[in-house]
Amino acid sequence: YGTQTINEQGHLTIGGTDSVALAENYGTPLYVYDIQLFRKRARAFQQTFIDAGIGYQVAYASKAFSTVAIYQVAAEENLSLDVVSAGELYTAVKAGFPVEKIHFHGNNKSLEELQMAFQVGIGCIVVDNFYEIDLLKKLSEQTKQSMNILLRVTPGIEAHTHDYITTGQEDSKFGFDLKNGQADEAFEQTYNHQYLNLMGLHCHIGSQIFDTSAFQLASEKLLRKMAGWQQQFGYTCAVLNLGGGFGIRYTAEDQPLEPAVYVSKMIETVKQTSEALGYPIPEIWIEPGRSLIGDAGTTLYTIGSTKEVPGTRKYAAVDGGMSDNIRPALYGAKYSSLLANKANAAMTEQYTIAGKCCESGDKLIEQAELPLVEAGDLLSVFCTGAYGYSMASNYNRIARPAVVFVENGNHQLVVKRETNDDLIKQDLPYSQKAVQR
Numbered sequence: 321y322g323t324q325t326i327n328e329q330g331h332l333t334i335g336g337t338d339s340v341a342l343a344e345n346y347g348t349p350l351y352v353y354d355i356q357l358f359r360k361r362a363r364a365f366q367q368t369f370i371d372a373g374i375g376y377q378v379a380y381a382s383k384a385f386s387t388v389a390i391y392q393v394a395a396e397e398n399l400s401l402d403v404v405s406a407g408e409l410y411t412a413v414k415a416g417f418p419v420e421k422i423h424f425h426g427n428n429k430s431l432e433e434l435q436m437a438f439q440v441g442i443g444c445i446v447v448d449n450f451y452e453i454d455l456l457k458k459l460s461e462q463t464k465q466s467m468n469i470l471l472r473v474t475p476g477i478e479a480h481t482h483d484y485i486t487t488g489q490e491d492s493k494f495g496f497d498l499k500n501g502q503a504d505e506a507f508e509q510t511y512n513h514q515y516l517n518l519m520g521l522h523c524h525i526g527s528q529i530f531d532t533s534a535f536q537l538a539s540e541k542l543l544r545k546m547a548g549w550q551q552q553f554g555y556t557c558a559v560l561n562l563g564g565g566f567g568i569r570y571t572a573e574d575q576p577l578e579p580a581v582y583v584s585k586m587i588e589t590v591k592q593t594s595e596a597l598g599y600p601i602p603e604i605w606i607e608p609g610r611s612l613i614g615d616a617g618t619t620l621y622t623i624g625s626t627k628e629v630p631g632t633r634k635y636a637a638v639d640g641g642m643s644d645n646i647r648p649a650l651y652g653a654k655y656s657s658l659l660a661n662k663a664n665a666a667m668t669e670q671y672t673i674a675g676k677c678c679e680s681g682d683k684l685i686e687q688a689e690l691p692l693v694e695a696g697d698l699l700s701v702f703c704t705g706a707y708g709y710s711m712a713s714n715y716n717r718i719a720r721p722a723v724v725f726v727e728n729g730n731h732q733l734v735v736k737r738e739t740n741d742d743l744i745k746q747d748l749p750y751s752q753k754a755v756q757r
């Protein structure tokens with residue numbers, strides 16, 4: 321992945337830095353991010369739009385990995401930003417991310433969150449439901465402040481990895497249904513509002529998608545809807561946001577396309593459909609999360625105990641697990657690994673990589689091909705950059721790992737390792753006498 325190689329000592333290097341040295345320096349488990357790879361992906365998405373001469377925004381879906389430092393890099397790379405909570409918005413503002421390029425998502429944004437969005441002067445709110453329309457009308461009328469909005473719709477296309485299905489009426493907690501009139505109702509409620517500036521439509525059809533056809537179908541459906549409104553109401557939407565979901569390669573089984581391929585297929589369909597409908601070609605916005613940050617991340621673990629169940633399998637346990645990567649336990653997600661301190665050794669064994677949480681389901685990899693491992697060996701698990709740290713927990717009161725960025729042979733701590741004191745920081749003592757009545 322990216323700038324990873326193996327050096328003369330047989331150690332995995334990431335971003336020009338020896339993984340064994342990183343582990344010694346910062347301890348394990350450790351999330352290591354190859355920032356050059358993130359930049360490369362960001363540029364590839366953007367360049368495709370530039371080459372096609374089409375208006376665009378590439379918004380980093382920061383639910384995949386949200387920290388001050390990555391927001392700074394995203395800003396350097398001219399990305400826009402998708403946030404989904406006051407917490408992500410706050411982090412982005414603190415990082416100095418340009419607020420006019422932040423898009424706010426969510427199916428139940430609170431009044432406080434929307435107020436915050438108005439206060440900081442956010443670029444766009446992706447409106448999910450009628451309750452939110454009411455809140456936005458009230459807020460904008462009170463503050464006399466204009467707000468750009470997109471309407472999120474459910475186009476009845478659900479895509480997962482290789483396949484997609486079209487469902488007449490999608491059962492989703494997100495967005496306005498395109499088919500049964502909800503989207504039309506939402507359009508009529510917003511398009512001529514004094515303060516709400518309806519810029520267009522948004523949809524997100526799934527995650528870890530390998531196929532371009534679902535995106536193409538979605539763009540067609542949304543464009544048709546926009547063209548219909550233009551005919552009926554004489555109102556033109558300037559933006560088509562097709563969400564994220566571009567797949568990445570976790571294991572050899574996964575065969576994703578290059579970012580440029582997803583995007584150029586989208587552009588092709590949008591151009592053709594717009595032409596056929598006589599509709600001005602809208603700006604295309606996308607929101608990649610995983611495909612920007614996923615393969616930039618590697619987790620380093622130290623191996624501790626091992627165990628053999630005779631005739632069945634061998635276990636090797638690491639010093640982290642579902643507390644820093646819930647995806648195998650939650651989704652059956654698959655990962656690949658390497659013995660980072662013996663990266664050239666022959667893979668003679670198979671291990672189940674177990675975590676250290678008190679739960680039998682805490683296994684990171686079912687069958688990892690590795691050399692014979694010993695306590696103290698360093699295991700690298702690849703492609704943990706998306707939804708690893710961001711979904712980490714303190715289950716079993718395990719402190720969350722540190723995060724290090726590496727680039728051009730430099731390494732820098734960007735999230736400190738949690739300490740035991742951090743774990744009890746919000747705790748308060750209890751005694752019956754002190755209870756307030």
Ligand code: LLP
Pocket residue numbers: 381384402425524526527528563564565566607608609610611647651706707
């Ligand atoms: N835009 C919207 C509106 C989304 O809901 C999502 C992801 C994205 C963009 C980014 O999708 P991506 O490009 O990262 O696939 N926790 C799950 C993934 C949940 C994705 C939720 N929405 C996982 O670990 O696989």
